[in-house]
Amino acid sequence: MIVLSLVFLATAYGSAFAHPSVRRDVSVTLPLEGGLNLARLASIVESDQARAVALMQRPHVGGQKRRSPSTSVDATNTAVYFTVQVGIGEPASQYTLLLDTGSGNTWVGANSSNPYHSTSTSHNTGKSSVNYGSGSFSGTEYTDKLDLGNGLVINDQSIGAANKTSGFEGDFDGILGIGPTDLTTGTLSDSDQSTVPTVVDGLKSQGKIREEILGMFYPPYAEQTSxxxxFGGxxxxxxxxxxxxxxxxxxxPAGYYFGVNQTISYGDVEITSGAVSGIVDSGTSLILLASDHFKAYAEATGATQDSNTKMLSLPKDQFRNIKPLNFHIGDKTWTLNANAQIWPRSLNTALGGDDDHVYFVxxxxxxxxxxxxxxxxGYMFMQRFYTVFDSSNSRVGFATTKYTNSEAN
Incomplete structure (x- = not known):
C-alpha cells in the first residue's frame, strides 16, 4: 500500500509537507501540496458548474460519442487544489499535477512554460490524444518513466504531452488522472474503443500495490490539519x-465515474423524491445538486442567492435555523451539520461576501x-467523510472521521 500525504493550507500559496508514515506492510509517504488560491474564489461556483458540464457531456465517455463540452469557462476549479510533484523521463523533469478522480489520463504541458520534455526513456506512440474533464487537452501520447518519489516509479506509463489546452488555468502543469480506467476510452485517435492504462493501473501491474483502491482523507479547512x-488501500x-x-x-453517465445512488433530505424535508444518480469527485469544490433539487434546498433553508458570490446566503443571525442535510447512500445516512453546510466564515470576504452573512456550499x-x-x-462533502474509491471491486466507500461533526468554522 502506498500512502501519499496531503497538507491543506490556510494561504493562497501553499507548500508541501510530509505526513508521518502510517504503519503498513509496505508504505511510502510522499508530499502533496494543497491550498486555496484566493484569486480564484470569486469564480468558484462558475468553475464548478463548468466542470460539471464537461463531465456530463464528455465525448466518448463509456464508448459513446457525446457532445463536446463548452470550454469557454475554466473547467478546472483551482480555488481549492491538491497537487503532487511528479518526475517524468530520464533525467526527470518535474511537473506539478492536479489530482483528478474525474479523469483516467495523465497530462503534462498545460503550463506552456513547462512543456513535456522527451528523454532517453520517452517513446512516442504515434497516437494523438484528447482529454475532457479538467479542461480540454489535445496532444501526443508518449509512454515514459513516471516517478512519484521515494523510489516509487512506474515504467512505460502513458503520458499525454499537451500542445493545446482550453479551460485549464493556474500554476499547474497538468493532471494526474486517478479516475476509472474506462474514462480513457476513446481518448486515443486510433480507436474510439481503446483504453489507456492509468497511473493506478501501472502501480498495480508493476507490483507496487495489490488492489486498485484509493483512500482519501480531507479535513475541514477550519481544522488546519493534514x-x-x-494508494492501494x-x-x-x-x-x-x-x-x-x-x-x-x-x-x-454517472456510472462511468465514481458514481453512486443517493436520496437527500434537509431536516424532515425531502429534497429528492427518490434515489438519484451522481458522482463523488475530488476535483469539484462544492456540493452541486440538480436545479430542481437545488431550488428545493434553497426553499427549505430560506436562503437566497447572493449576487456577488453566486452562492445561497443567509444573514448570520439566521444560522441557528439551519437543519441537518442528510445523504442517504445504501443503508447508511451521512449527515452534514450546520457548519458543514456553509463556507468557511474566515474566507467570506475573499469569496466576495461579507462577515454579516453565511454562504452555503x-x-x-x-x-x-x-x-x-x-x-x-465534491470536496465540501468529502472533508467530512473518509472516502474510498475502489476500482478493483467497483464500489465506493465512506466512513465517519473525528471531524465529521466538527463545529469549527
Missing amino acids: GSVT VDDSHYTGPLSYVPITKTE VGNLGERSGSGFDFIN
Missing part, C-alpha cells in the same frame, strides 16, 4: 467506525434532475 491519499487511522460500501451506479448543477448525473458530492 490529510492523506492512500485505506488508512484506518483517519476514520472512525466501519467503512460502508455501495456499488458504483449502473446509471449512465450547496450549489446549482445547472440542469434539472433525470439526466443520470444529478449531483456531485
